[in-house]
Amino acid sequence: MQKGDLKFILIGLLPALSFIFPFTFYPIAYAAYVSSLRYDLKYPEEIAFAGFDNYIEVLTSYYMADSTVATVTFVVITVPLLVLISLGLALLLSQNFRGVGFLQWLVLVPWAVPLVVSGAIWKWIFDANYGIFNAFLKSLGLIDSYVPWLNLRWPALLVLVVAFLWVQLPLPTLLFLAGMQSIPAELYEAATIDGAKGWAKFKTITLTWLRPFMLIVAVYSTLMAIWTFDLVYVITAGGPGNFTAVISYYTWSEMFTFLNFGRASALAFLVVLVSIALIIAYFRALRVGRIRLRA
Amino acid sequence: MGTGYRVAIVVASVVVAFWVLFPILWMFSISIQTEPEIHSAPPSLWPAQPNYFNYWFIFDTSSAIEARLQESGRLTFLPAVARWFPNALVNSVIVGLIITGINLIAATLASYTFTRIRFRGSGLLFYMSVAGRLIPPVAIVVPYYIIIQNFFGLNLLDTLIAVILVHAAFTLPINIWILNTYLLAIPSDIEDAARVDGYGRLETLFKVVLPVIKPGLVAIGIISFMVSWGEFFFSFMVTQTQLSRTLPVIVGFMAAQPYKPVGILMAGGLVAMLPALVIIAIFRRYLIRGLVAGAVR
Numbered sequence: 001m002q003k004g005d006l007k008f009i010l011i012g013l014l015p016a017l018s019f020i021f022p023f024t025f026y027p028i029a030y031a032a033y034v035s036s037l038r039y040d041l042k043y044p045e046e047i048a049f050a051g052f053d054n055y056i057e058v059l060t061s062y063y064m065a066d067s068t069v070a071t072v073t074f075v076v077i078t079v080p081l082l083v084l085i086s087l088g089l090a091l092l093l094s095q096n097f098r099g100v101g102f103l104q105w106l107v108l109v110p111w112a113v114p115l116v117v118s119g120a121i122w123k124w125i126f127d128a129n130y131g132i133f134n135a136f137l138k139s140l141g142l143i144d145s146y147v148p149w150l151n152l153r154w155p156a157l158l159v160l161v162v163a164f165l166w167v168q169l170p171l172p173t174l175l176f177l178a179g180m181q182s183i184p185a186e187l188y189e190a191a192t193i194d195g196a197k198g199w200a201k202f203k204t205i206t207l208t209w210l211r212p213f214m215l216i217v218a219v220y221s222t223l224m225a226i227w228t229f230d231l232v233y234v235i236t237a238g239g240p241g242n243f244t245a246v247i248s249y250y251t252w253s254e255m256f257t258f259l260n261f262g263r264a265s266a267l268a269f270l271v272v273l274v275s276i277a278l279i280i281a282y283f284r285a286l287r288v289g290r291i292r293l294r295a
Numbered sequence: 296m297g298t299g300y301r302v303a304i305v306v307a308s309v310v311v312a313f314w315v316l317f318p319i320l321w322m323f324s325i326s327i328q329t330e331p332e333i334h335s336a337p338p339s340l341w342p343a344q345p346n347y348f349n350y351w352f353i354f355d356t357s358s359a360i361e362a363r364l365q366e367s368g369r370l371t372f373l374p375a376v377a378r379w380f381p382n383a384l385v386n387s388v389i390v391g392l393i394i395t396g397i398n399l400i401a402a403t404l405a406s407y408t409f410t411r412i413r414f415r416g417s418g419l420l421f422y423m424s425v426a427g428r429l430i431p432p433v434a435i436v437v438p439y440y441i442i443i444q445n446f447f448g449l450n451l452l453d454t455l456i457a458v459i460l461v462h463a464a465f466t467l468p469i470n471i472w473i474l475n476t477y478l479l480a481i482p483s484d485i486e487d488a489a490r491v492d493g494y495g496r497l498e499t500l501f502k503v504v505l506p507v508i509k510p511g512l513v514a515i516g517i518i519s520f521m522v523s524w525g526e527f528f529f530s531f532m533v534t535q536t537q538l539s540r541t542l543p544v545i546v547g548f549m550a551a552q553p554y555k556p557v558g559i560l561m562a563g564g565l566v567a568m569l570p571a572l573v574i575i576a577i578f579r580r581y582l583i584r585g586l587v588a589g590a591v592r
Contacts, residue, residue: 005414005496006414009408009414013405015400015404016404017405019401019460020427022442024427025427027438028427028435030438034437092308097308101580104583105579107311107315108575108579109315109319110315111575112524112525112568112571113525113567114542114543114564114568115543116543116564117322117546117550117560117561120550120560120564124557129334132321135336139337174582174583177583178584178585178586181587182587223429226431229433234550252433264433264434268431268434269434272429276429
């Protein structure tokens with residue numbers, strides 16, 4: 001550290017950290033605190049310390065098993081799809097052909113659509129009475145009468161998956177694309193001289209180089225999939241039955257429907273623990289020993 | 296390259312274009328239909344007579360309602376909240392631009408400090424500043440509300456400042472992370488030379504570093520704007536009257552009406568996405584180059 005650096009550290013960090021820290025640590029501390037309280041807004045006079053009661057209640061609740069299954073199903077279907085499709089898209093968009101610039105723009109378009117609206121349009125496409133999907137299948141003769149897709153368990157889940165992919169693909173694709181474009185051309189030239197063919201080149205150079213990006217995309221899409229609430233809320237509202245009621249849907253219900261802030265916070269903290277465990281698992285699996293976040 | 300390759304490219308491009316465009320075009324088609332047309336089976340792919348009432352409605356609600364009344368003599372249910380659409384558009388632009396500005400200044404200063412100055416606790420501070428993004432939004436929305444209600448003695452609920460504070464806290468960590476990786480990939484030799492020549496830290500940052508990391512700056516600028524432009528949940532929680540609400544919130548309200556005017560919702564959604572689309576179109580190149588230093592093509 002040189003003379004005057006201390007002053008610069010203050011100048012450099014104060015603006016950013018004074019936005020970030022109050023909105024990071026106070027909320028976390030508050031949520032942790034509330035998760036240890038009996039805190040039910042319906043009985044505001046009974047707020048009291050409850051230890052781990054909320055956690056136990058949440059873990060043994062009637063919805064725990066079903067919502068875990070729903071969440072795991074959703075994550076297991078969407079995350080691999082998101083990673084593979086965005087990788088494929090980036091591969092297409094990194095080719096050199098006429099109109100590739102336009103296509104790169106096009107892929108980012110869903111990013112600009114407000115989430116409520118993208119949820120609404122997908123819901124409308126698969127609507128039981130006026131949906132174009134039904135009309136299309138019927139005109140092909142594949143179905144005799146309109147099917148209420150959103151009232152059927154797996155179809156409803158698949159509609160959610162489609163909407164989720166449509167909404168979430170832009171950012172991972174962008175990351176992979178940027179990653180691919182940072183691969184030095186010499187690597188490919190050297191491989192060509194060594195006699196490597198398309199697939200071998202892709203496997204040894206592209207995929208290896210993209211490993212840190214793979215990590216970011218895997219972490220990002222897993223978090224997004226675990227936290228998916230808006231789409232579920234707009235498209236299926238957890239139904240049919242509770243088939244698509246994922247954990248974050250119950251976190252919301254506990255908080256804003258049942259007004260039980262204690263249980264909602266406990267549930268949220270359980271989700272955080274699982275997220276952290278998954279992130280560590282990804283680091284292990286992809287063997288990106290130490291991703292360089294900083295010097 | 297062979298014909299097979301070319302055919303594959305064309306087929307893939309068409310599939311991708313269809314996948315992205317179909318819902319958007321369908322939105323547009325619905326937005327120029329009347330509600331009876333929208334609620335008919337089978338749906339018409341394209342209305343025989345395009346009707347721009349829905350657009351008129353979101354931009355000039357009162358006169359559109361009046362015209363509808365005179366025309367049919369009765370009022371079907373229409374979401375009056377659409378009256379606030381133009382106001383929300385302005386709010387969203389203001390918030391988006393300020394968030395972009397805050398990120399450009401604060402994230403640049405922070406990443407420069409994190410990557411170029413070695414000091415004890417720098418790593419810890421960095422991890423502390425990105426850690427907040429591991430918490431599911433629904434868990435922290437209530438504490439956010441409490442902070443905004445009493446922000447160092449001020450009640451900021453229902454002000455644009457509240458929305459700005461929340462969005463800044465949301466965007467800064469990710470942008471600092473992106474800029475950090477960007478800066479780390481750039482050798483600091485030139486900066487060291489400048490320092491030897493007697494430049495101060497700030498001078499080095501402005502005259503030497505900024506020109507080099509320009510693509511990175513554009514990338515984080517766009518990401519900030521886009522995140523702020525689309526954010527619904529927190530903007531909804533910290534605002535109370537329509538006056539301070541942003542576009543996604545107003546559009547969300549239109550979607551939450553008991554009788555859902557699908558056409559108006561789609562029109563609102565399309566208008567809401569236009570500015571963002573233009574921005575991506577202009578800055579696309581930078582966006583890709585700016586995410587990773589060394590991405591040059």
